[in-house]
Amino acid sequence: MSSPTSRKGSQPHQLRTAAEPRQNRLYNVRLSHIEQVNPSVRLLQLTIPPEVQDEAEGPELDQTTPPQPLTFLPGQWLDVHIPTISHAGGFSITSTPADAQILPSLEPPTAIPIEETDIPPIDPHGRPPYVELAVRHAPSNPASAWLWRPADEILGTELSIRVGGSFVWPPSSSGVVELTRIRTVVFVAGGVGINPLISMLSHLNNGDDEATALQHPHLNIRFLYSTKLPRGEGEANGTSLDQVLFLSRLRQIIASQSQFHRLQISLDLFITDLDPGTELGSLLGGSSEDLTLHARRINRGDLEKVVSGPDGRVRPEETVCYVCGPPEMTDEVVESLEGFLGKGERVFYEKWW
Numbered sequence: 001m002s003s004p005t006s007r008k009g010s011q012p013h014q015l016r017t018a019a020e021p022r023q024n025r026l027y028n029v030r031l032s033h034i035e036q037v038n039p040s041v042r043l044l045q046l047t048i049p050p051e052v053q054d055e056a057e058g059p060e061l062d063q064t065t066p067p068q069p070l071t072f073l074p075g076q077w078l079d080v081h082i083p084t085i086s087h088a089g090g091f092s093i094t095s096t097p098a099d100a101q102i103l104p105s106l107e108p109p110t111a112i113p114i115e116e117t118d119i120p121p122i123d124p125h126g127r128p129p130y131v132e133l134a135v136r137h138a139p140s141n142p143a144s145a146w147l148w149r150p151a152d153e154i155l156g157t158e159l160s161i162r163v164g165g166s167f168v169w170p171p172s173s174s175g176v177v178e179l180t181r182i183r184t185v186v187f188v189a190g191g192v193g194i195n196p197l198i199s200m201l202s203h204l205n206n207g208d209d210e211a212t213a214l215q216h217p218h219l220n221i222r223f224l225y226s227t228k229l230p231r232g233e234g235e236a237n238g239t240s241l242d243q244v245l246f247l248s249r250l251r252q253i254i255a256s257q258s259q260f261h262r263l264q265i266s267l268d269l270f271i272t273d274l275d276p277g278t279e280l281g282s283l284l285g286g287s288s289e290d291l292t293l294h295a296r297r298i299n300r301g302d303l304e305k306v307v308s309g310p311d312g313r314v315r316p317e318e319t320v321c322y323v324c325g326p327p328e329m330t331d332e333v334v335e336s337l338e339g340f341l342g343k344g345e346r347v348f349y350e351k352w353w
Contacts, residue, residue: 012087012088013079013087013088013089013090013143014079014087014088014090016090017077017090017164017165020164020165020166021164021165021166022079022162022163022164023162023163023164025068025162026081026160026161026162027048027052027070027160027161027162028049028052028158028159028160029046029047029048029049029130029131029158029159029160029161030046030047030049030156030157030158030159031044031045031046031154031155031156031157031159032045032046032047032128032130032155032156033045033155034151034154034155037134037230037243037245038230038243038244038245039137039230039231039243040136040137040230041134041135041136041137041192041230041245042134042135042137042147042148043094043132043133043134044132044133044134044135044147045130045131045132046130046131046132046133046159046161047128047129047130048070048100048128048129048130048131050102050128050129052069052070052129053069053070053100053101053102053129054069054102070100070129070131070163071097071100071163072093072097072100072131072163073097073168073169073170074093074096074097074168074169074196074199074200074202074203075092075093075165075167075168075169075196075197075199075200075322075350076092076093076163076164076165076167076168076196077090077091077092077093077163077164077165077196078090078091078092078093078131078133078161078162078163078164079161079162079164080133080143080147080159080160080161081159081160081161081162082143082146082147082157082159083157083158083159084146085142085143085146086142087142087143088143088162089141089142089143089144089147090143091133091134091135091143091195092133092134092165092195092196092199092324092352093131093132093133093163093195093196093199094132094133094134094195094196094198094199094246095130095131095132095199095202096199096202096203096206097203098203098206099129099130099131099132100129100130100131101129102126102128102129103126103127103128103129131161133195134192134195134245134246135147135148136192165196165350167196167322167324167348167349167350169200169203169204169322171320171345171348172348176344176345176346177320177345177346178317181317181318182219182318182319182320183218183219183220183315183318183319184219184220184221184222184306184307184309184315184318184319184320185204185219185220185221185222185319185320185321185322186222186223186224186306186307186319186320186321186322186337187200187201187221187222187223187224187321187322188224188226188298188303188321188322188323188324188325188333188337189223189224189225189226189227189324189325190226190227190324190325190326190329190330190333191226191227191228191325191326192245192352193323193324193325193326193330193350193352194225194227194245194246194324195324196322196324196350197223197322197324198246198249198250200322201221201223201250201253202249202253204219204221204263205253205256205257205263207262218264219262219263219264220263220264220266221263221264221265221266222265222266222268222306222307223250223265223266223267223268224268224270224298224302224303224306225247225250225267225268225269225270226270226272226297226298226325226329227244227245227269227270227271227272228271228272228273229241229243229244229271229273229274230243230244230245240283241269241271241283241284241293244269247269250267250291251267251290251291253265254267254290254291255290258290266292266306267290267291267292268291268292268294268302268306269291269292269293269294270294270296270297270298271283271293271294271295272296272297274295278295280293280295298329298333300336303333303336303337303340304336304340307319307321307337307340307341314340314341316340316341316342316344316346319341319346320346320347320348321337321341321346321347321348322348322349323337323347323348323349323350324349324350324351324352325351325352326351326352327351330349330350330351333349334347334349
């Protein structure tokens with residue numbers, strides 16, 4: 001959990017998070033890909049050298065401190081050390097632990113000669129292991145400003161990263177939360193607070209959850225996402241939701257679960273800066289069966305609804321909630337959720353300034 005809101009907003013990331021757990025090791029990675037999601041957010045891919053992830057299986061050079069591959073839990077963040085920047089930046093990981101593993105190499109096809117098919121051959125080397133970050137444009141933050149330099153100036157740069165954070169899936173208070181009893185998981189995101197939550201949901205969608213014993217065929221996921229429409233300078237009301245951060249990924253996950261049925265997911269999207277009278281149907285641009293759109297902020301009634309079962313009852317022992325967003329929003333949401341579930345370590349939160 002983050003600390004209560006105070007003067008932390010002006011402090012460097014490493015000072016703000018000094019009390020949070022961190023791994024001991026720095027890993028060297030390479031900035032390998034940049035994608036512009038919308039006018040204010042970039043997706044960055046940091047490639048991990050395959051030999052780093054192979055270290056656990058290789059010969060141990062030092063028997064007292066055997067090398068370890070880079071690992072993390074969904075929801076954790078990175079200290080990102082950038083050349084020429086004195087303080088490390090802090091950015092939530094938006095990919096999954098599986099993405100940081102080496103994809104097994106494929107044997108080249110032999111049954112069908114290449115010249116007899118129009119299908120290009122599959123790269124036998126697979127894809128390299130990586131971690132992904134979503135970085136908001138923040139000129140006053142030195143690390144963010146550097147990561148927003150022109151792509152041709154920074155692509156290929158070697159950076160150093162360290163994993164940290166206690167806002168994780170599965171719940172860290174496992175002595176209080178009985179994992180096998182969880183039936184409902186509530187995610188509440190505000191703006192770029194979706195970053196750690198998309199890692200958690202993507203991990204659950206992958207089915208990479210054996211350690212938590214959550215193999216229930218009907219795990220309910222309730223996702224509330226509050227945000228503004230992405231716009232450039234001077235741009236009027238947008239007409240599409242295409243550029244909302246990770247919305248397409250959320251909808252893809254819902255589509256996949258409509259086939260696999262391991263998770264039952266509901267998505268409520270709250271657009272907080274629409275002009276009165278905006279036609280919501282025009283924003284959806286097609287089918288809206290996978291989400292419910294609201295032109296307002298999340299309220300207490302919305303929160304009560306998602307923690308209540310079909311019979312209207314709240315079952316705290318079967319429910320966990322994760323909240324990440326601006327400090328004021330997070331404080332209000334956590335207070336409401338703890339009012340419904342009690343303060344028994346069932347509501348987890350993190351604030352980013």
